[in-house]
Amino acid sequence: MATTLAERVLEGDPRAIARAISLIEDEDPASADLVRRIFGRTGRAYLIGVTGPPGAGKSTLVDRLVGEIRSQTAERVGVIAVDPTSPFSGGAVLGDRLRMQAHAQDEGVFIRSMATRGHLGGLARATGDAALVLDAAGTEIIIIETVGVGQDEVDIIRTADVSIVTLVPGAGDEVQALKAGIMEIADIFVVNKADREGADRLVAAVEANLALHPYTGGEWRPPIVKTVATSGRGMSELAAAIAAFRAHSRDAQGARRKTRSEYRLRELVAQRFMAHLERDVLAPGELAAIVDRVAAREIDPYSAANDLLARAGLKAGRT
Amino acid sequence: MATTLAERVLEGDPRAIARAISLIEDEDPASADLVRRIFGRTGRAYLIGVTGPPGAGKSTLVDRLVGEIRSQTAERVGVIAVDPTSPFSGGAVLGDRLRMQAHAQDEGVFIRSMATRGHLGGLARATGDAALVLDAAGTEIIIIETVGVGQDEVDIIRTADVSIVTLVPGAGDEVQALKAGIMEIADIFVVNKADREGADRLVAAVEANLALHPYTGGEWRPPIVKTVATSGRGMSELAAAIAAFRAHSRDAQGARRKTRSEYRLRELVAQRFMAHLERDVLAPGELAAIVDRVAAREIDPYSAANDLLARAGLKAGRT
Numbered sequence: 001m002a003t004t005l006a007e008r009v010l011e012g013d014p015r016a017i018a019r020a021i022s023l024i025e026d027e028d029p030a031s032a033d034l035v036r037r038i039f040g041r042t043g044r045a046y047l048i049g050v051t052g053p054p055g056a057g058k059s060t061l062v063d064r065l066v067g068e069i070r071s072q073t074a075e076r077v078g079v080i081a082v083d084p085t086s087p088f089s090g091g092a093v094l095g096d097r098l099r100m101q102a103h104a105q106d107e108g109v110f111i112r113s114m115a116t117r118g119h120l121g122g123l124a125r126a127t128g129d130a131a132l133v134l135d136a137a138g139t140e141i142i143i144i145e146t147v148g149v150g151q152d153e154v155d156i157i158r159t160a161d162v163s164i165v166t167l168v169p170g171a172g173d174e175v176q177a178l179k180a181g182i183m184e185i186a187d188i189f190v191v192n193k194a195d196r197e198g199a200d201r202l203v204a205a206v207e208a209n210l211a212l213h214p215y216t217g218g219e220w221r222p223p224i225v226k227t228v229a230t231s232g233r234g235m236s237e238l239a240a241a242i243a244a245f246r247a248h249s250r251d252a253q254g255a256r257r258k259t260r261s262e263y264r265l266r267e268l269v270a271q272r273f274m275a276h277l278e279r280d281v282l283a284p285g286e287l288a289a290i291v292d293r294v295a296a297r298e299i300d301p302y303s304a305a306n307d308l309l310a311r312a313g314l315k316a317g318r319t
Numbered sequence: 320m321a322t323t324l325a326e327r328v329l330e331g332d333p334r335a336i337a338r339a340i341s342l343i344e345d346e347d348p349a350s351a352d353l354v355r356r357i358f359g360r361t362g363r364a365y366l367i368g369v370t371g372p373p374g375a376g377k378s379t380l381v382d383r384l385v386g387e388i389r390s391q392t393a394e395r396v397g398v399i400a401v402d403p404t405s406p407f408s409g410g411a412v413l414g415d416r417l418r419m420q421a422h423a424q425d426e427g428v429f430i431r432s433m434a435t436r437g438h439l440g441g442l443a444r445a446t447g448d449a450a451l452v453l454d455a456a457g458t459e460i461i462i463i464e465t466v467g468v469g470q471d472e473v474d475i476i477r478t479a480d481v482s483i484v485t486l487v488p489g490a491g492d493e494v495q496a497l498k499a500g501i502m503e504i505a506d507i508f509v510v511n512k513a514d515r516e517g518a519d520r521l522v523a524a525v526e527a528n529l530a531l532h533p534y535t536g537g538e539w540r541p542p543i544v545k546t547v548a549t550s551g552r553g554m555s556e557l558a559a560a561i562a563a564f565r566a567h568s569r570d571a572q573g574a575r576r577k578t579r580s581e582y583r584l585r586e587l588v589a590q591r592f593m594a595h596l597e598r599d600v601l602a603p604g605e606l607a608a609i610v611d612r613v614a615a616r617e618i619d620p621y622s623a624a625n626d627l628l629a630r631a632g633l634k635a636g637r638t
Contacts, residue, residue, distance in 0.1 A: 055489075260614075265627075272628055301580065305588045
C-alpha cells in the first residue's frame with residue numbers, strides 16, 4: 001500500500017498527496033515509511049514562510065500571493081496553513097474548502113490546513129513531512145502560513161527559504177505582541193491592510209526597529225511591502241520582493257536547509273527514543289507509576305529522567 | 320554555591336529567586352541541581368494559567384488580578400509572563416520594571432518575564448522550573464501569563480490548576496485566531512475590554528460555542544466574566560470565579576498535576592538523551608556531518624534517526 005501511495009505521490013496525484021498528509025497528521029506509522037520512500041526526490045521546492053499576529057490577514061494574503069504566482073509562472077504552488085482553525089470557524093476542513101474555491105479551476109494549486117497534535121514537536125515534524133510530500137509531488141513553490149507566536153511555529157518560518165513577517169496597522173498592541181526575535185529574522189516585511197490609518201507610522205516603526213536591530217541574515221536589506229490583500233494591492237510588489245530575495249540568497253540557501261534538516265533530525269531522534277523507552281524498556285504502566293512518584297514529590301523530575309536513561313542502558317546525565 | 324542559593328530560595332529571598340530563575344532561563348547546568356534541591360518543598364502553590372490572543376490586555380488583567388488577590392488575602396503572588404516582549408517594547412527587563420512599579424510597595428508580589436530559547440520544549444521546561452522556584456519560596460499563588468497560540472504555551476495553560484482564556488470584542492477575527500481546542504479547556508472565560516462595542520455579542524458567541532463544544536473538564540460550567548482591566552471593572556468577579564473553581568475542583572486537581580509532571584518528565588528525558596548522544600556517543604562534528612548527509616538527500620531523516628539510536632546502543636525503531 002505504502003509503495004503505491006509513494007508512487008502516486010511522486011506522480012503528483014492530488015488525492016494521494018491529501019492521503020499522505022492525513023497519514024502524517026495522524027502520526028500513522030506508515031507515514032515514516034512513506035517519507036523514506038519519497039525523500040530522495042525532494043529538495044527542489046522553494047519554501048516560503050509567512051507569519052504574523054492573529055488578525056493580520058495572512059490567509060487572504062497567501063491566497064492572493066498564490067494567484068499572483070500562478071498568473072506569472074507555470075510553477076505548481078502548495079499551501080500548508082498551520083492550525084488556523086477554531087471552533088468558531090467551522091474547522092480546518094471547511095476552511096480548506098472555502099479557500100480552495102478561489103483556486104478551484106486551477107490544478108496547479110494545493111491547499112491544506114494542518115492541526116497540531118499534543119505531542120512535543122509534533123507540529124514542526126508534521127509540517128516538515130507535509131512539505132516533503134508536496135515537494136516530492138513536484139510542487140515548485142510551497143507556502144507555509146502560521147501565526148508567529150509559538151516556538152515551533154517560529155522555527156518553521158525561520159528555516160524556510162524566505163521568511164515573511166506580516167504586520168497590520170492598529171492600536172500598536174499587536175506589533176508588541178509579536179514574538180521577540182522574529183523581527184530580526186524577517187527577510188521581507190508586509191504591512192497588510194495598508195489602507196488603514198497608521199500604515200505609514202507602522203512602516204516607520206519597522207524601519208526604526210531595523211536600524212536598532214539589524215537584519216541578521218547578511219547583506220540583504222529587508223524591504224517593507226505595503227499590501228491590501230483583500231483588493232490585491234501590492235501583491236505584484238510582494239511577488240517581486242520574493243523573487244529578488246530568492247536571486248540574492250541563492251548561495252545562502254544551503255545553510256538554512258541544513259538548519260532545517262538538523263531541527264528535524266533532533267526532533268525525530270528525541271521522539272523515537274521516547275517511543276523505544278515506552279515500548280521496549282518499560283513495563284506497561286511503569287511510566288505512569290514514575291509520574292505518580294514525581295507528582296507526589298517522592299522523586300524529582302531530573303533524578304527520574306536520569307533513572308529512565310539508566311533503564312534504557314545509558315549512562316545517566318552529569319547532573 | 321548551589322546549596323546556598325537553594326537555601327536562600329527556600330527562605331523566600333527575592334534576589335535568590337531572581338537569580339535562580341535566571342539560571343533556569345540560561346539553561347545553566349546548575350539550575351537542574353537547584354530544582355532537585357528544592358523539589359521536595361514544592362507542590363503547595365496554586366497555579367493560575369492566563370492565556371488569550373495578542374492585544375487582549377492580558378498584562379493589565381494579570382496586574383489587576385494580582386492587586387485584587389493581594390487586597391483580599393495575605394497570600395504571596397508570583398507572576399511568570401511568558402515572552403510578552405518585542406523589540407518595540409524595550410524588552411522583558413524594562414517591561415518587568417514597569418509592571419513591578421504598580422506593586423513596588425508590596426513585598427508579597429514577584430513578577431518575572433521569561434523569554435523563549437531556541438531549544439525544543441525549552442520554554443515549557445523553563446516556565447515549569449521557574450514556577451517550582453516560586454513555589455519552593457513560599458509563593459501561594461502563581462500566575463502564568465502567555466499568548467495562547469503555540470503548542471508549548473497551550474500545554475502550560477492546560478496543565479495549570481485553573482485555565483483562564485481571555486478574549487476581546489473586535490472584528491471577530493481575533494477569536495478565530497485562537498488555537499483550536501483551547502476553548503474546550505478553559506475553566507473560566509474573561510471578556511476583557513467589555514466596554515467596547517460587541518462585548519455582549521462575544522459573550523453570546525462563547526456561550527453558543529460552549530453548547531456545541533462542551534467543557535471537557537467535568538461538571539463545572541465555565542463562567543464568562545466581563546472585565547475592563549484598565550479600570551478594574553469585573554476584577555472582584557474574576558477573583559470570585561477563580562475561588563469558586565478552586566473549591567469545586569479540589570478533587571480533580573491531582574489529575575492535572577500528574578499530567579503536568581508527565582509532560583515535564585517526557586521533555587527532560589528527551590532533552591537528556593540528546594545531550595548524552597552528543598556528549599558521550601558522537602565525535603565532535605559528527606552530528607553536523609549526518610545533518611549534511613540528510614540535507615544532501617544521501618540519507619532520509621528517519622533512517623538517520625534510527626542510526627543515531629543504534630549508535631547509542633539502542634535497538635533501532637520499528638520503521
